[in-house]
Amino acid sequence: MDFCNIASLYKDELYNNIIPFWLEKSQDNAYGGYFSCLDRKGEVYDTDKFIWLQGREAWFFAMAYNYIERRPEWLKCAVQGGEFLKKYGHDGMFNWYFSVTRQGDPLVQPYNIFSYCFATMAFGQLYKATGNEEYAEIAKRTFDNILSKQDNPKGIYNKNVNATRPLMNFALPMILCNLSLEIEHLLPKETIDKTIENCIHLIMDRFYRPELGLIVENITPQGELSDSFEGRVLNPGHAIEAMWFIMDLGVRLSRKDLITKATEITLKMLDKGWDDKYGGIYYYMDRKGFPPQQLEWDQKLWWVHVESLISTLKGYQLTGSKECLQWAEKLHDYTWNHFRDNENPEWFGYLNRQGEVLLTLKGGKWKGCFHIPRGLYQAWKTLEKCK
């Protein structure tokens, strides 16, 4: 791998393809916020606004302004999204809806804690970019809400009878690993340190199962495996994404052991998740090999591959692991050959098992301005450090 050349490839793609696409196609100049439902060419096909994706796009453009280049149009794009979120994204108490109409009327109640997480990320970066104290306050109050909901994230919308089969889910501690670094400039050091330590412990000592060599998505509150659909499900992309959050924390805390372990887990999850027949990483698997509940289990998703690429690149850069480098090359090839749209801007998100395009959209309910630009940025910056 010619690291220097490939770093430029990622940078160019970010600057010349992805960022212009979202700047030009997604901003709602009439009502504020962003359209995320964009077809193959970037035309809007639905105007509903999903709070995950509103927060993520505001985060991305503020982050890009803070860390990549101080371009005023990036800041403006971030701030207008933040203003829409501030006005319409929550119920007044910083409980964040799942979705709102184009005009900002609430469509789906605040049942999903990740709407809160992406709002926190957005306002943390917006504060850094503008110094506007109001943004800091929104980030802090939302983060408090997240912590208070940790034990029952869905609250009144939880349909599970927890007394019968209580389970802890991987997603929240995973996101908190990343989120705590995103907002450490806003919170007391003890809060951040405590949150980080707790999340690292849960992920590396509980959700990671040494007896399997794998990370599972749900465990019992006692930290044990559960032999149920939820307890058997693996989401390789999810686990691998978490590993680069852990590597970042390892760098930050100067904990080489964490970096080594995260690299090993990345490789094990890739071995498990790779489709030897058609290439690419499965979306869901059952750890016992039983039929998974998710009908989309064999599909190849953009974020799974982009996040895996980051983890293998960071794993190589931080440990020199040749296996990581080989996987990074394999993932680079698969990703560029299958997800990039060579005829229109931005990248595809959803392929079938065979690697053919399943949905031609460039954005939708779950795909927005996030994994592709963040992934290109992370790959570019990591490749620049590689030798």
Add this chain to the structure above:
Amino acid sequence: MDFCNIASLYKDELYNNIIPFWLEKSQDNAYGGYFSCLDRKGEVYDTDKFIWLQGREAWFFAMAYNYIERRPEWLKCAVQGGEFLKKYGHDGMFNWYFSVTRQGDPLVQPYNIFSYCFATMAFGQLYKATGNEEYAEIAKRTFDNILSKQDNPKGIYNKNVNATRPLMNFALPMILCNLSLEIEHLLPKETIDKTIENCIHLIMDRFYRPELGLIVENITPQGELSDSFEGRVLNPGHAIEAMWFIMDLGVRLSRKDLITKATEITLKMLDKGWDDKYGGIYYYMDRKGFPPQQLEWDQKLWWVHVESLISTLKGYQLTGSKECLQWAEKLHDYTWNHFRDNENPEWFGYLNRQGEVLLTLKGGKWKGCFHIPRGLYQAWKTLEKCK
């Protein structure tokens, strides 16, 4: 089509393949009720009990006893499932859980009104089979609960902000068409007549859109189209299944107009839903051709094809439509060639777009002892009437 021979084929498959599979593999002799998570060979891979499928299997065996043959092992199978449901399926007020553990502890709260519908069907047939008044009472009280929940079926578990974009869903009126004939022996004639008239009106005058020639899954309370993900989605199998419920009502009410219209809609939905490239009927589509939200949109599901076969056979038998007969032949061929497992008992449920087996299970969270045996029975009986 040699109707007589093919009728025998369906009868033989029901008697010699499908019924023995569920009788032998699904009954939980230790705790009662049925296992539905059965792998390719019929081995249990998960013991959770889903109320939809508990109700449906009890219904099927009681119906088979009532209408096909008075075999004591069928009645015994139905009654033991009914007893499990009676004890563990609901909260004491006939609010039916979505799922319970093998032992009967509740896992998922009563958020899903179709758990209620299938429980009503089961106890209606169980009463007919046994004369046990307790079963009649359960069916009646559950049906009352369904009617009282018609306007907001998910109740406290509804995450939509109805004030912003209120929508009516097709599934409940559709099921009520079938359910009202199932339990007419239990309810006052006026209640049944009123329910039937209301459902026919909703389905044929509201969810059916003459401007599109199609049935949509969600409309506004004013009976208009909605340009949103929910308002654009089509589920061809769902709409076509409803058409044989309507044909049955047409026969019952001696309304030839209903039968003719249901036959026409069946043909239009088939034209829209058929995959010209690989064959089979898509699971979900967007009526405007936009990317659907459902990642499994292009998969080929057992129930979609079995229900469509019934509607085309009934359409032919009742109207003599040659187009219906041609479709019935096409669906017969696709179904037997793709869903039947020639090496092991029962049929596959989930194929990818290409028609290859996606999940090898014979039963799971949603597939149980229902569409295949009911479909074989309906096809057999309808073919016997064909000329």
